[in-house]
Amino acid sequence: MMARRRWALLVTALALGSGGAQAQAPWRSITIDERLAARTSLAVGDTAVLAAAAGAPGDTVLIAGITRRTADPSEIARSEYRVRLHLDHLQALTGAGDRVGRFAVQTRDVPGAVDSAAARINALAFGFRAYPAAEVAVETSATFRVVNRFHRAIGVITIVASAIFLLCITLLKVDERRRDVGALRLLGVSRTTIVRAVVLEASLIAVIGSAMGAALGYGAGWIVNWHYQGVYSTPLKFAIVTPGIVLFATALSLGLGVIAGLLAAQRLVRRAPLDLVGR
Amino acid sequence: MLMRLAIATLWRRRARTALTTAGVAVAAAMLLDMVMLGSGMRESFRGFLEQQDYHLRMTPRGTMPFDSEATIGGATALLARVASDPDVAGVAPVLGGKLFVPRGDSVVSGFALGIAPGIQADYVIAEGREIAAPNETVWNGALLEAAGRRVGDTVRVSAGYDPQLRRFTGARELVIVGRGRFVMLSGGELAGALMLETLQAMGGADRGDRISVALVRVRDGASADSVAARLERSEPQMSAISTEAALRFVDERLGYFRQLAFILASVSLAVGFLLVTTLVTVSVNERIGEIAVLRAIGVARWRIVAQVMVEGVALSTVGAVMGLGLGLVTAKWLNGILASFPGLPAAFDFFLFEPAAAYKALGLLVLCGILAGVWPAWRASTLPIAKTLREEAVA
Numbered sequence: 001m002m003a004r005r006r007w008a009l010l011v012t013a014l015a016l017g018s019g020g021a022q023a024q025a026p027w028r029s030i031t032i033d034e035r036l037a038a039r040t041s042l043a044v045g046d047t048a049v050l051a052a053a054a055g056a057p058g059d060t061v062l063i064a065g066i067t068r069r070t071a072d073p074s075e076i077a078r079s080e081y082r083v084r085l086h087l088d089h090l091q092a093l094t095g096a097g098d099r100v101g102r103f104a105v106q107t108r109d110v111p112g113a114v115d116s117a118a119a120r121i122n123a124l125a126f127g128f129r130a131y132p133a134a135e136v137a138v139e140t141s142a143t144f145r146v147v148n149r150f151h152r153a154i155g156v157i158t159i160v161a162s163a164i165f166l167l168c169i170t171l172l173k174v175d176e177r178r179r180d181v182g183a184l185r186l187l188g189v190s191r192t193t194i195v196r197a198v199v200l201e202a203s204l205i206a207v208i209g210s211a212m213g214a215a216l217g218y219g220a221g222w223i224v225n226w227h228y229q230g231v232y233s234t235p236l237k238f239a240i241v242t243p244g245i246v247l248f249a250t251a252l253s254l255g256l257g258v259i260a261g262l263l264a265a266q267r268l269v270r271r272a273p274l275d276l277v278g279r
Numbered sequence: 280m281l282m283r284l285a286i287a288t289l290w291r292r293r294a295r296t297a298l299t300t301a302g303v304a305v306a307a308a309m310l311l312d313m314v315m316l317g318s319g320m321r322e323s324f325r326g327f328l329e330q331q332d333y334h335l336r337m338t339p340r341g342t343m344p345f346d347s348e349a350t351i352g353g354a355t356a357l358l359a360r361v362a363s364d365p366d367v368a369g370v371a372p373v374l375g376g377k378l379f380v381p382r383g384d385s386v387v388s389g390f391a392l393g394i395a396p397g398i399q400a401d402y403v404i405a406e407g408r409e410i411a412a413p414n415e416t417v418w419n420g421a422l423l424e425a426a427g428r429r430v431g432d433t434v435r436v437s438a439g440y441d442p443q444l445r446r447f448t449g450a451r452e453l454v455i456v457g458r459g460r461f462v463m464l465s466g467g468e469l470a471g472a473l474m475l476e477t478l479q480a481m482g483g484a485d486r487g488d489r490i491s492v493a494l495v496r497v498r499d500g501a502s503a504d505s506v507a508a509r510l511e512r513s514e515p516q517m518s519a520i521s522t523e524a525a526l527r528f529v530d531e532r533l534g535y536f537r538q539l540a541f542i543l544a545s546v547s548l549a550v551g552f553l554l555v556t557t558l559v560t561v562s563v564n565e566r567i568g569e570i571a572v573l574r575a576i577g578v579a580r581w582r583i584v585a586q587v588m589v590e591g592v593a594l595s596t597v598g599a600v601m602g603l604g605l606g607l608v609t610a611k612w613l614n615g616i617l618a619s620f621p622g623l624p625a626a627f628d629f630f631l632f633e634p635a636a637a638y639k640a641l642g643l644l645v646l647c648g649i650l651a652g653v654w655p656a657w658r659a660s661t662l663p664i665a666k667t668l669r670e671e672a673v674a
Contacts, residue, residue, distance in 0.1 A: 053516060080341075142621045149616045154543065157609060161305040161550060168298040168554065172561045175295065228535070267294070 307602020
């Protein structure tokens with residue numbers, strides 16, 4: 001026999017009513033989110049008492065399901081527990097009468113139907129306003145757009161730092177081998193060949209570094225997703241390394257490598273071969 | 280002498296010294312920014328809460344202040360019970376609501392705060408005066424601008440809209456007596472304050488004797504957390520949130536930025552360390568012959584070590600000082616980006632410059648510079664003198 005525990009749940013403003021068939025007597029059914037289930041040790045088949053205010057008499061309900069959050073960015077920072085119950089049940093429980101918080105309207109699959117339907121509803125109806133889903137999505141993702149801009153700014157600083165680092169390393173490597181280069185020049189190797197060799201080497205370093213960076217990025221992305229999906233109990237992906245990002249990073253790195261190689265090589269080939277070998 | 284030798288060595292390779300210093304400066308700037316970000320949000324929010332000079336916020340059970348439209352009934356009796364607690368020095372009630380202001384053919388809507396004027400902590404008067412009568416109101420600049428009104432105007436405002444009758448409800452004529460700066464509201468948010476009793480009356484039966492939040496001032500020497508626990512036990516329909524609990528909540532919600540700050544600060548330190556190590560190592564490799572000669576003529580091993588380490592310290596110190604200026608500029612830029620976060624108070628700072636924390640971080644970078652010189656310095660001082668001189672002569 002299924003264990004039945006009784007818990008008093010406070011229905012807050014975040015309890016969601018939804019349409020649908022009524023549950024069989026004796027209890028109405030509800031679903032709770034998995035965070036609430038974990039917090040209260042409630043499981044499917046348990047009963048709980050739902051009340052509109054602490055200490056108020058409530059209804060005994062059956063936990064019919066446990067829900068998981070969808071991958072919705074606007075849900076990330078919200079820490080409330082979610083209880084879903086039948087619309088009429090929530091209306092009765094909270095004394096809301098024949099009232100709803102919002103409607104979801106499905107339009108026909110015709111171009112422009114959403115905007116024209118929203119415009120017609122707003123022209124006809126008073127007391128509420130229709131918003132296209134895309135508009136709502138833009139509004140609710142405002143936080144993430146700010147975070148995105150912040151990440152881009154951090155990216156710019158990182159690129160500046162990487163460029164300096166790469167140029168510095170290239171310069172050091174080239175300086176370290178100035179005697180070798182001087183010897184090559186004395187043997188008759190042309191300036192152009194030296195410059196090409198240095199640029200090629202810097203480019204190779206940049207490409208190998210990019211490949212390692214991409215691998216590191218995949219690994220770090222996996223850790224970030226694993227960590228934050230656990231922290232926020234969401235299937236949302238926080239870090240994605242796409243082929244486009246890898247290509248962009250490689251191209252940028254290659255460009256920086258070529259510039260760093262050219263600058264370093266130019267410094268080297270401007271000096272006389274005998275000076276390079278220290279004579 | 281040591282310093283002069285180190286500077287001369289660095290000066291000999293000006294381009295690479297300049298590049299390394301620039302690299303360290305960028306790393307230092309990033310480190311400083313991340314330290315400012317790591318503590319800035321928390322301290323900025325603490326500043327907001329302490330600016331209100333109330334230690335507890337009592338809200339409908341399970342909610343944060345104005346997180347939902349939930350209100351508490353029986354406010355008069357509740358406030359009297361809370362005020363009777365021996366450790367409570369004062370209670371300020373606040374009711375949240377809506378304010379509809381006609382402008383031409385359209386209506387401007389804003390956030391209404393019902394407050395007790397003498398003890399309110401939600402705004403400071405920037406122009407005009409505080410509310411003194413039930414028909415007076417204080418608006419923020421955004422609402423004044425949106426409604427096309429000025430301090431001194433008389434306006435007809437409403438607190439609700441009845442969709443059945445298609446008319447605004449709870450209309451009142453109010454005189455705008457002041458312009459306030461609402462400390463906890465975001466920059467573009469339209470808001471006005473009026474007496475609590477006025478807003479309750481405008482809201483009709485739904486708002487009568489109800490409040491959204493009660494701010495509680497705790498007596499000196501009493502623990503806010505223990506008063507909160509006691510009030511939660513005596514008022515089970517309420518949550519009592521102390522400043523520390525609110526900060527924990529902010530930490531939880533904005534934890535991502537702290538973690539990002541920690542990771543990027545660590546990466547910045549590592550980059551600075553690697554740059555200085557690389558430069559000093561290469562510099563030592565280039566001067567192996569010189570160092571062997573110095574050792575051969577009797578220069579002590581510790582002097583060689585010290586000279587090499589001074590190079591690392593000089594690079595990281597100059598880089599850190601440059602990074603301080605650069606970091607403050609980039610922090611302002613990054614703060615400007617994050618300031619557009621929806622719902623945050625306008626004066627909220629993500630990046631807060633705290634001299635002690637900043638200097639500690641930059642000191643850590645200089646320490647990294649010292650550590651970066653340890654290996655190459657040790658290597659330089661332990662070179663076999665005769666063998667190195669012979670190899671250098673052959674080369």
